[in-house]
Amino acid sequence: MIEKLSFDNPIYVLAPLAGYTDLPFRSVVKKFGADLTVSEMISSNALAHGSTKTLHMLEKSPNEDPYSVQIAGADVDIVRRAVEILNEQSGIDIIDLNCGCPVPKVVGHGSGSSLLKDLPLMGEIIKTIKDTSNKSLTSVKIRLGFEKKNHIEIAKIVEASGADFLAVHGRTRAGKFKAEVDYDAIKEIKENISIPVIANGDIDSYEKAKWVLEHTGADGVMIGRGAVGAPWIFHQLRTGSSDISLALRRDIILEHYDKMIEFYGPRGVAMFRKHVHTYSKGYRGASVLRNEVNRIDDTQEFRGVIDTFFKNHEIVS
Numbered sequence: 001m002i003e004k005l006s007f008d009n010p011i012y013v014l015a016p017l018a019g020y021t022d023l024p025f026r027s028v029v030k031k032f033g034a035d036l037t038v039s040e041m042i043s044s045n046a047l048a049h050g051s052t053k054t055l056h057m058l059e060k061s062p063n064e065d066p067y068s069v070q071i072a073g074a075d076v077d078i079v080r081r082a083v084e085i086l087n088e089q090s091g092i093d094i095i096d097l098n099c100g101c102p103v104p105k106v107v108g109h110g111s112g113s114s115l116l117k118d119l120p121l122m123g124e125i126i127k128t129i130k131d132t133s134n135k136s137l138t139s140v141k142i143r144l145g146f147e148k149k150n151h152i153e154i155a156k157i158v159e160a161s162g163a164d165f166l167a168v169h170g171r172t173r174a175g176k177f178k179a180e181v182d183y184d185a186i187k188e189i190k191e192n193i194s195i196p197v198i199a200n201g202d203i204d205s206y207e208k209a210k211w212v213l214e215h216t217g218a219d220g221v222m223i224g225r226g227a228v229g230a231p232w233i234f235h236q237l238r239t240g241s242s243d244i245s246l247a248l249r250r251d252i253i254l255e256h257y258d259k260m261i262e263f264y265g266p267r268g269v270a271m272f273r274k275h276v277h278t279y280s281k282g283y284r285g286a287s288v289l290r291n292e293v294n295r296i297d298d299t300q301e302f303r304g305v306i307d308t309f310f311k312n313h314e315i316v317s
């Protein structure tokens with residue numbers, strides 16, 4: 001492995017979440033001790049066509065070290081071109097291939113979890129990334145299968161195709177985000193391959209992370225939805241303490257907001273509304289705040305409202 005990403009001890013990884021884990025969110029999460037952050041899924045097609053918006057999505061925060069960029073794709077030549085473009089960008093340590101996304105728009109193009117239905121193509125794409133990339137590592141994120149579980153077969157092909165490590169969301173594509181996560185299957189993958197395995201799915205507390213690591217023998221855990229509205233979860237995962245003061249929460253929420261405006265300009269206001277909804281969960285007066293921010297477009301006014309709210313309100317549930 002590389003110096004900045006050792007698997008000697010279990011690692012804590014922020015999952016890629018399209019629409020959430022952008023640069024502002026990752027930079028805040030990283031402060032609390034995530035070992036690895038991954039970009040939102042980036043279409044290899046958009047990269048290959050040099051879309052300016054896509055290049056903006058690739059940017060990383062200076063504290064993201066190491067930094068992984070996740071790509072999706074199903075066409076070997078386009079993926080190769082996308083990787084060549086990533087090769088021109090500095091500061092990326094890992095290229096990750098998305099083999100898990102269940103969304104019809106992505107699956108319809110043969111990408112994401114669709115690759116689990118065509119394992120020779122999946123292997124060829126992994127090899128193409130590995131052979132073309134000038135980055136330190138290549139990784140893959142999978143589910144347990146498309147309709148049915150064939151996780152061991154998938155994992156063996158991932159390893160044989162040259163991936164350096166693997167993240168596993170313990171559901172099939174058919175299981176979407178609701179089926180029970182099969183941690184036994186993650187354990188079976190770990191027992192059948194030699195590259196590091198990161199366990200993912202419904203891990204949202206210190207106790208759960210500890211149990212998953214022990215049960216599966218995995219080399220790390222990846223947290224997605226558990227970090228939304230709670231970027232400090234990585235501090236809790238590391239220390240076992242859920243002691244985050246209201247004052248620190250407020251500082252983090254404002255820092256996140258400021259970074260959104262810095263990164264996106266005024267349209268960051270609209271994009272931050274969904275974060276206000278998750279951050280205010282459990283606070284007294286949350287619904288009044290949500291209604292209020294829905295009608296504010298001015299960046300300073302918006303900041304003032306969230307500042308005052310999180311200064312003066314308590315968590316009640």
Ligand SMILES: Cc1cc2nc3c(=O)[nH]c(=O)nc-3n(C[C@H](O)[C@H](O)[C@H](O)COP(=O)(O)O)c2cc1C
Binds near residue numbers: 020099141200202203
């Ligand atoms: C809103 C949303 C966006 C997601 N975007 C991606 C993505 O871009 N790439 C990816 O590999 N997985 C994506 N996922 C899946 C997550 O990375 C993760 O595998 C899944 O949510 C299970 O982990 P969790 O229970 O910790 O959230 C997304 C999930 C959600 C809910």
